[in-house]
Amino acid sequence: MRKVVIAGNWKMHKTQAESLAFLQGLMPQLEAVPEQREVVLCVPFTALSLLSEKLHGSRVKIGAQNVHWDESGAYTGEIASGMLTELGVRYVIVGHSERRQYFGETDETANRRLKAAQAAGLTPILCVGETKQQRDAGETDAWITGQIKAGLTGIDQSNLVIAYEPIWAIGSGDTCEPEDANRVISLIRSQLSQADVPIQYGGSVKPANIDDIMAQPEIDGVLVGGASLEPDSFARLIHYQ
Ligand SMILES: O=C[C@H](O)COP(=O)(O)O
Numbered sequence: 001m002r003k004v005v006i007a008g009n010w011k012m013h014k015t016q017a018e019s020l021a022f023l024q025g026l027m028p029q030l031e032a033v034p035e036q037r038e039v040v041l042c043v044p045f046t047a048l049s050l051l052s053e054k055l056h057g058s059r060v061k062i063g064a065q066n067v068h069w070d071e072s073g074a075y076t077g078e079i080a081s082g083m084l085t086e087l088g089v090r091y092v093i094v095g096h097s098e099r100r101q102y103f104g105e106t107d108e109t110a111n112r113r114l115k116a117a118q119a120a121g122l123t124p125i126l127c128v129g130e131t132k133q134q135r136d137a138g139e140t141d142a143w144i145t146g147q148i149k150a151g152l153t154g155i156d157q158s159n160l161v162i163a164y165e166p167i168w169a170i171g172s173g174d175t176c177e178p179e180d181a182n183r184v185i186s187l188i189r190s191q192l193s194q195a196d197v198p199i200q201y202g203g204s205v206k207p208a209n210i211d212d213i214m215a216q217p218e219i220d221g222v223l224v225g226g227a228s229l230e231p232d233s234f235a236r237l238i239h240y241q
Pocket of ligand 1: 169202203205
């Protein structure tokens with residue numbers, strides 16, 4: 001049976017003080033989360049240490065939002081895998097569309113980051129997704145197929161999560177129809193050599209649509225931005241029906 005992974009991506013939000021306030025609201029709502037659901041919070045580098053300590057032994061695993069491919073070196077502003085594992089970080093987002101759009105990341109650099117993450121024992125969450133223009137041109141399937149092929153070259157699929165995030169659905173309130181997301185995720189799964197890789201959907205997931213999204217047979221979880229920033233909202237996503 002495939003694992004379900006419900007992950008929040010805080011992006012560039014929350015100071016340490018704000019992170020603590022979030023935890024105060026979330027902690028009482030972590031009881032009775034079904035065993036097979038993995039709950040992850042991918043937080044800014046500056047909050048990793050604090051949250052890792054506070055959430056130790058809880059149902060919530062900590063994730064980072066990026067990792068460099070080298071173990072150390074002259075890479076100003078970058079963070080190495082060993083710096084994350086030392087803090088108890090378990091997951092790391094790789095190749096998010098915002099990294100690709102604003103910071104020049106590519107399938108090739110995503111692939112290198114994935115390898116470094118896995119070598120350190122981190123579970124990478126590889127993000128793929130098409131633009132509105134590509135979707136309207138009927139290029140979604142070819143684009144996603146190419147991203148998966150390039151991103152996963154030489155990757156161990158036994159320690160991997162994939163997130164399908166159509167770029168036009170991110171932060172827009174314009175969610176992909178659950179059946180449509182299910183179809184693309186099925187296409188991604190058909191390209192994998194391992195059957196048990198969890199594949200998430202991401203893009204304007206919120207309490208109002210989580211149940212419909214998680215009812216789809218191919219969708220194994222969600223990667224959530226905006227709706228992961230408030231404890232009550234994130235708790236509702238964790239406790240989807
Ligand atoms: O990583 C999360 C995605 O970019 C989705 O963000 P969103 O839930 O705010 O649309």
